[in-house]
Amino acid sequence: MAIDFTFSQEVEDARQMMRQFLHETVKPAFAGLRANKDATREDWSQLVKSLRGKARDAGFWLPHMPQDVGGMGLGVTALAAVSAEAAKVPMGPYIINAQAPDEGNMHTLYHFATDYQREHFLKPLLEGTARSCFSMTEPEVAGSDPTLIQTTAVEDGDDWVINGHKWFTSGAQGADFAIVIAKTDPDADIPQARNSAFIVPTNSPGFEIVRDVETMGGRHNHPEVRYNGVRVPKTHLLGERGGGHKLGQVRLGPARLAHCMRWIGQIEMALEMLIERAQNRFSHGSYLSEKQSIQWMMSDSAMELYAAKLMVLHAAYKIENKMEFKQEVSMAKHHVANTLWRVVDRAMQVHGALGYSTDTPLAGMMQQARWARLADGADEVHQMRIAELLMRAYNEDGSIGQAVGGLPL
């Protein structure tokens, strides 16, 4: 049996070079500007623009996309390695044009867009000249159950007319277009065939950003949006009519894994910070790192991180090899999100008051870690799906084997 956990030299080189670029070019550039108290918004925007240009020139651009559209053409497993590196540097994913939600939207458009849609909407995203958002969740109904979506799209002549209310449409401010999920076929036999996806330019009359919803982390561009009779031509239907659910599933599998990949980078960073602090903080006669209770935090974190890496690599392997991946992605998403939460919490504990302050990145990381457990499938919803597949495998195959990774063990 062939089990090989090494990447090809080409991928390993790409990862090392990306790491070097992010740590030696991006990180110091940000630190330099942060130290300049007079730096303006314009200075920041110029810096980001210039770093993105450098990344593109160096070939660190669109790691998640195939080469035929200018991407790095990495397989999903190699992408795991590269994304984890990018997440260790603030704005790393944005610099290499692989940030959510554009990243998931690029995937979606790549798979479902017509030639017209590719030219007008995918191309500018690939070039980094446009931004986008994904508009599915609604305040009035449980986002965990998209069959409840109330936003409607109704045919009128050559147009679709969209009415509805969304929130947490991340990145909507400054986005050029939204991919909107709306109900088109309320009477379809199966609830999953009732919704469709539309590309809605944000300058369409009736597209209204009500407010940027303030979160525990402040305002991070997660707006509440109203669609007040927004008209889009029929050419803006993305994928097939009634295919909104399918499109969401295709989008969410790899997009969830992409989050996991970035979270692994964050977990690693938090654990390294924990170790560094523990080895340098002296209390009650010894360094924190010499105390067993702190060593347990380190070892628990290491074991959870190791399991997280294996789960992500295996789920990525399954996607790459066109195998069924739903169960593995659900398990990875749940495990990695919870590992992120626990490891950041432990690192914060070991840092004491410093950890609670905003002098280290830990406070910000904890805010991100909290939403990881409820967005893109809440913990309990993944657990429900995992259990369903587990029972189905047991009842149909007489064995749970296929529902726990289908591994030869």
Ligand SMILES: Cc1cc2nc3c(=O)[nH]c(=O)nc-3n(C[C@H](O)[C@H](O)[C@H](O)COP(=O)(O)OP(=O)(O)OC[C@H]3O[C@@H](n4cnc5c(N)ncnc54)[C@H](O)[C@@H]3O)c2cc1C
């Ligand atoms: C930072 C952030 C960014 C986001 N970005 C986007 C975005 O770009 N676009 C977008 O459309 N949405 C986005 N969302 C919304 C996100 O996808 C939803 O929050 C998520 O789908 C859950 O929906 P909800 O918030 O309505 O919670 P609900 O569906 O109301 O669920 C609340 C809780 O109920 C429990 N629950 C729900 N169903 C079950 C069940 N079957 N069994 C047991 N317990 C259950 C879970 O504990 C869950 O956390 C974002 C959210 C956050 C926090």
